[in-house]
Amino acid sequence: MDIGPLLARDIEANRPYFNNPLRQQHESTMVNIIYVEPSGHRKTIDVEDGWSLMQGAIANGVDGIVGECGGSCACGTCHCYVEESRLGDIPPPEAAEEDMLDTVAAQLRPTSRLACQIKTTAGLAGLVVILPETQG
Numbered sequence: 001m002d003i004g005p006l007l008a009r010d011i012e013a014n015r016p017y018f019n020n021p022l023r024q025q026h027e028s029t030m031v032n033i034i035y036v037e038p039s040g041h042r043k044t045i046d047v048e049d050g051w052s053l054m055q056g057a058i059a060n061g062v063d064g065i066v067g068e069c070g071g072s073c074a075c076g077t078c079h080c081y082v083e084e085s086r087l088g089d090i091p092p093p094e095a096a097e098e099d100m101l102d103t104v105a106a107q108l109r110p111t112s113r114l115a116c117q118i119k120t121t122a123g124l125a126g127l128v129v130i131l132p133e134t135q136g
């Protein structure tokens, strides 16, 4: 059976959908992030551009992150360590994040950040995010 005409008909029928600017606006790219769980297990995950590192971890069942407040910088249970060589790729923490970092359960390091305050962008592709042994 020649499916050529069927495909052409289906493509034509769906053209309004594919050409819809709202759909095109909604489509996003994925950014490859490497999470290192407290056990040392590495999970490489494609996180939607614009999501926080916390959202990417929670949505993909990464161990070692809780995100109790849902990302409003109010719990400190999304504490992570980002790889030192990539710190310059990430906007520095705002005052609220710095205050919350003072309350986290695990040891603070110069690379400590709150995963809910870091938005995934194409510039973060390949970033390694290390989760601490405890979140509280």
Ligand code: FES
Pocket (backbone or CB within 6 Å): 054, 066, 067, 068, 069, 070, 071, 072, 073, 074, 075, 076, 077, 078, 100, 114, 115, 116, 117
């Ligand atoms: S999820 Fe609560 S501070 Fe990040």
